[in-house]
Each structure stands twice: as structure tokens, then as C-alpha cells.
Amino acid sequence: MLRVHFTGLDLARLRLAGGPDALWETVLSLHRLRDKQGESIFGDWRSETRTRLNGETRLLGPLVPSRGYFPDFLTPPEGVLGLESGMAAVRATAPERVHSELGRLTTARTLPGWIRSMAEGEARAFRKLIGALGAYHQAAVAPYWTHVQARIEADRAVRGRALLAGGADALLSSLPPMLRWRAPVLEADYPVDRDLHLNGRGLLLLPSFFCRRTPVTFQNPQLTPVLVYPVRHPTQAAPAVTAAPRSLGKLVGQTRSAVLGSIGGGCTTSELARRAGVSAASASQHAGVLREAGLVLTLRHGSAVLHTLTPLGAALLRGGDQSSMARGGAQSSMPERSTPATM
Structure with a gap:
């Protein structure tokens, strides 16, 4: 097991890589x-x-x-x-x-x-x-x-949403299951028993397409600390479709409601089509309508696109809770506190 030891300064200096390495x-x-x-x-x-x-x-x-x-x-x-x-x-x-x-x-x-x-x-x-x-x-x-970038951007969207909702503590709690945040220590499945003391240097979290099963870090503890961890791939076990409230289907249509619920923590258009059981053209069209309504955010990486839920879209899938809508609403730029999907 790897144990990464944080101080308060390390939490303040926690960073998420801007893209694949x-x-x-x-x-x-x-x-x-x-x-x-x-x-x-x-x-x-x-x-x-x-x-x-x-x-x-x-x-x-x-x-x-x-x-x-x-x-x-x-x-x-x-x-x-x-x-x-x-x-x-x-x-x-x-x-x-x-x-x-x-x-x-x-x-x-x-x-x-x-x-x-x-x-x-x-x-x-x-x-x-x-x-x-x-x-x-x-x-x-x-x-x-392009595919590597899309998968990593999907992971970054989930981590960023957690960070905005609850700070560094929520970000560390949102990491994949092989990483477990037990403040002030981040435990990780690892081939050897090891302790990494950050000592105020902070930590760079680096999601990786080709990392698998366990995270990776530098052998030399004197180097700037980085923790490489695996992103979730579409074929891994995960709830592909979030059950949307019936009222949402009546409001936007059953297919569009299914498309919204299929986005989860982020997906490309082809992944969205497969999850929702529609054609790629239909998935793209529905995602466009949902984007115009402020429920979906679409990011582009070359020829690929990545769809993620906005805070309003996530709130609708949670059942349109009136208290959360009243606090945030369509005008708020901050997402409500929620448990992000695990990548």
C-alpha cells in the first residue's frame, strides 16, 4: 500500500494536471x-x-x-x-x-x-x-x-466538479476506488508498502489513459510529487444510465431524458449513443438541444467531442430538488454538493 501524507499546506497546493502527459x-x-x-x-x-x-x-x-x-x-x-x-x-x-x-x-x-x-x-x-x-x-x-484526451478530460470534469463543490477534501474523496482518502492520508493500492510525505510541496494528480489498476509515482521521494492514476474506461462496470424522474421525461421527452441520464461523468458522442441506445446522429442532436438549454457542456478535442453535465443538468437528474434549485438556479456558476460519478 502507498500512503501519501498531507499537511494543510499540501491540501492548498493540490493540483490537477491540465491534460494528458x-x-x-x-x-x-x-x-x-x-x-x-x-x-x-x-x-x-x-x-x-x-x-x-x-x-x-x-x-x-x-x-x-x-x-x-x-x-x-x-x-x-x-x-x-x-x-x-x-x-x-x-x-x-x-x-x-x-x-x-x-x-x-x-x-x-x-x-x-x-x-x-x-x-x-x-x-x-x-x-x-x-x-x-x-x-x-x-x-x-x-x-x-484524441481519444486519450477525451477520456482524461472526462475525468478532469468529474474532479473539477468535486473541487468546486467541496474543495480539496471532496476532490480527493472523488478519486477512483483504488485510492482512498482518510484525512490526512491518501491510501492507494500499490505493489509495495511505502510512505510518501509531501512536506508542504503539494501533489499533482495526473489522470492517465494507459495506467491500469494501481497508481504510479516517482521512486525518488525528492522529486516534485506526482500521482498518476487510471481513468475509467467506458467498458468498465459503471452505471451507464442514471434513472431520470418521470416528470423529466414528460418535460423533455423520454429519449432526451435518457440521453441526459446517459452522460454520467462524461462521454464522447459515440459512447453516448451506445449508452442511450440511439444512433450517433440522434445522440449528437439531442446533446445539442440539451446544451442550448444549459443542461450539458460540450468540450471539443480535435475531431472528438466530450459531453458533461452542467450543475443544472445534474440537479434535474437528482429529481429537481427545490431547495437546491432555489439556492443555485440556472444563474449560479457553482455546482451543488453531490457525490461525483467514479471514473
């Missing part, structure tokens, strides 16, 4: 490519990705083992700014840090010569690493980046 997604996808779990979620992705690879996993495999430790310098904070920024930060890692972190790798065989050369600061070895990371990312992650 290109290098965390790249490195964690290597784990997903080689394991056999989550076939319903990652099976098609694995099959498609393997057809595009050209030996990158063989090069990167010793550096990123199937399980356990991988060097912290592979996932610098700059990865959230994009792949190029992240790889520039990797390239600029101090040689003594590279040497130290590569020394912690536990492998069944001796590390390849080019990785040993990288530990000694050889520039050509770093160029080989950057080339392999870039090629792997283009084959395994880049073709799905």
Missing part, C-alpha cells in the same frame, strides 16, 4: 502492450499497434521492464506540454542522475551496451533513446491521442 502515456502504454490484462479495453489497440512497430519495444524493453521500477527521468514534468518538450527534458537530464537511476534497474540480464553508455553520458546513446521513444509514441500513442 505524453511521456507518462508513452511509458505506461509499453506496460499495456506487453501484459494480457484488460483485453476488452486494450485488445484492439494492442493488435493495431503491433502492426506499426519496428523493433522499438525490443530497444526500450530493458529500460522499461514489464513490471516494477523504471527510471524517473523518463517522465519529466515537461511531458504535459507535449512530446517534444518532454523529450527535450529527458535529453537534458544530468548524467549523474541518469547513472544513479539506471543503477536501480533490476533485470534478469545485463543491460544492453547503449543503455550502459547512456549511463556514462554518451550523447549518441541519448539520441538512440529519443529516437526509440519518438518512434514508439508515433506507433502506439499518437494515433489514439
Whole structure:
């Protein structure tokens, strides 16, 4: 179990990443490519990705083992700014840090010569690493980046709603089931027993598409604290449709009421259509009407869109509670306190 210890200052400095981190997604996808779990979620992705690879996993495999430790310098904070920024930060890692972190790798065989050369600061070895990371990312992650962004934005919408409703305490309580907030400690399912003391540095929460089952954090406790946790995927068990009050169906129509209840913690148009049992065109049309009525918010990521409930839409699904409507109403910008859907 991992125990993350907060102080009052840490709660004030709790942050949620603004989007996916290109290098965390790249490195964690290597784990997903080689394991056999989550076939319903990652099976098609694995099959498609393997057809595009050209030996990158063989090069990167010793550096990123199937399980356990991988060097912290592979996932610098700059990865959230994009792949190029992240790889520039990797390239600029101090040689003594590279040497130290590569020394912690536990492998069944001796590390390849080019990785040993990288530990000694050889520039050509770093160029080989950057080339392999870039090629792997283009084959395994880049073709799905819009979908990765949409799933992470859905998670951010849920966390943001919790933060607005109840502050840092509500945000930490809203995290997926493998994370349990027992103030002032956040407990997490983890492969080893470990304590992480934030000591006033705060914590960056980073939702991840390719993280699975347990969160991930840096091995070095001196680095800026980050906790990477898995988003919920549409095929995972979750209430797909919230039962809307009958009166809501009479007001907006049964199909539109079902569409509103199907949005849950956030979904794309195709996911919405599948949940509500309608065509994609119909789902898009109904979502547009609900958006114009102030019940749904639509965010765009490239060619994909993500639909989330507004506070008014969530209130209607709760049954149109008169007291909450009177306090918030359609004019309020703050959501009522509620338990966000678990992603």
C-alpha cells in the first residue's frame, strides 16, 4: 500500500494536471502492450499497434521492464506540454542522475551496451533513446491521442466538479476506488508498502489513459510529487444510465431524458449513443438541444467531442430538488454538493 501524507499546506497546493502527459502515456502504454490484462479495453489497440512497430519495444524493453521500477527521468514534468518538450527534458537530464537511476534497474540480464553508455553520458546513446521513444509514441500513442484526451478530460470534469463543490477534501474523496482518502492520508493500492510525505510541496494528480489498476509515482521521494492514476474506461462496470424522474421525461421527452441520464461523468458522442441506445446522429442532436438549454457542456478535442453535465443538468437528474434549485438556479456558476460519478 502507498500512503501519501498531507499537511494543510499540501491540501492548498493540490493540483490537477491540465491534460494528458505524453511521456507518462508513452511509458505506461509499453506496460499495456506487453501484459494480457484488460483485453476488452486494450485488445484492439494492442493488435493495431503491433502492426506499426519496428523493433522499438525490443530497444526500450530493458529500460522499461514489464513490471516494477523504471527510471524517473523518463517522465519529466515537461511531458504535459507535449512530446517534444518532454523529450527535450529527458535529453537534458544530468548524467549523474541518469547513472544513479539506471543503477536501480533490476533485470534478469545485463543491460544492453547503449543503455550502459547512456549511463556514462554518451550523447549518441541519448539520441538512440529519443529516437526509440519518438518512434514508439508515433506507433502506439499518437494515433489514439484524441481519444486519450477525451477520456482524461472526462475525468478532469468529474474532479473539477468535486473541487468546486467541496474543495480539496471532496476532490480527493472523488478519486477512483483504488485510492482512498482518510484525512490526512491518501491510501492507494500499490505493489509495495511505502510512505510518501509531501512536506508542504503539494501533489499533482495526473489522470492517465494507459495506467491500469494501481497508481504510479516517482521512486525518488525528492522529486516534485506526482500521482498518476487510471481513468475509467467506458467498458468498465459503471452505471451507464442514471434513472431520470418521470416528470423529466414528460418535460423533455423520454429519449432526451435518457440521453441526459446517459452522460454520467462524461462521454464522447459515440459512447453516448451506445449508452442511450440511439444512433450517433440522434445522440449528437439531442446533446445539442440539451446544451442550448444549459443542461450539458460540450468540450471539443480535435475531431472528438466530450459531453458533461452542467450543475443544472445534474440537479434535474437528482429529481429537481427545490431547495437546491432555489439556492443555485440556472444563474449560479457553482455546482451543488453531490457525490461525483467514479471514473
